[in-house]
Amino acid sequence: MQNRAKSSVQPKFVGQFEEYLKRKGLKMTKSRRSILEQVFAYDGHFQAEDLLVSMRQNGYPGSRATIYRTLPLLVKSGLLTEVIDAQKNSRYEHIHALQQHAHLICLRCSKIIEFKNTEIDALQKKVCKAHQFKPVKYRNEILGYCSECQTEEI
Amino acid sequence: MQNRAKSSVQPKFVGQFEEYLKRKGLKMTKSRRSILEQVFAYDGHFQAEDLLVSMRQNGYPGSRATIYRTLPLLVKSGLLTEVIDAQKNSRYEHIHALQQHAHLICLRCSKIIEFKNTEIDALQKKVCKAHQFKPVKYRNEILGYCSECQTEEI
DNA sequence: ATAGCTGCAAAACTTTTGCAGGGGT
DNA sequence: ACCCCTGCAAAAGTTTTGCAGCTAT
16 A cells, blocks of 8 residues: 555645635545545546545545535636547546646547647637636647547548 | 529529439439538528428428438538537538638527638648648537627636 | 535536438439 | 338436535645
8 A cells, every 4th residue: 555646746736726625615625635535646537437446545535425516616727627538428627737738539439639729718808808718727628639540430 | 382492593503402412323313413402591590300300481491301311412512511419419500602710609599600710720621631631521510608608607 | 603614415407319111323 | 021120218427416425735
């Protein structure tokens, strides 16, 4: 039972979550802290179910329900981003400090390639402003075939 | 039993679908034709279930399964576009001839506002090319609060 | 003390699938 | 004829929820 990933969450992220919770009149609990830790222990994109398995393996408690209840909170607190994959399931990725990015998702091998493009971001913000729309979440996913899977037909 | 919406599908769309089906070794059937008609009778965005109800109301036969099996074909034939809504369900809209567009989706009232931005489209294509990625489907949905629902907090 | 949390299991929902019979080409 | 299609109902799979007991503040 290696207590790995124990210190992988930067304090400022914990703080950001606590602040969000407080603002909403919610509480910081052991479960939520554990989930926060595990979430940041992930390198890439993961699903709720992945997280559950990972938590069980690492000896953390936590039920499926709690995970499903917590992930949206992390999204709303700004620590997590939700990506809808090719199978239309929710995948998440934590903000690794860097700027926002979008995804190319392969319909055959399910690979997810990240890309960033500040021009697109800027244009999107402009559109929102023009419509007096207050953006919360951007979905900018391009589905198709990656260079290795191009032979595949739709 | 008004036989409305009978002629709302332009022949060229029927042709396009037939061509796709032929290319795939599939058949044009009554069910598929009915679904095509009903799909083009819709003004805005609809879900599979909406279509089922609408077809029942208009006296068309057709089961849920067939609808779920046909909509993806229409997408692949290029006649329909899939949009993932705030609840993560599939919504569809037929191409009303015009160019591609993206969506602002209100998290509170679920309203869907369309917008087009050719600059964004061009940039996305450029990104794909840079990654040797063959795009099939673009998801460009911005979730947030429309001008009337801004008071709402997340 | 008082909200709010958690876990479990059941429920809810959309979407998919197996199968037996019907239908285009 | 052949293969594809359809309907039904059941299944699958993810996500949500009710409830009873527990826990931060």
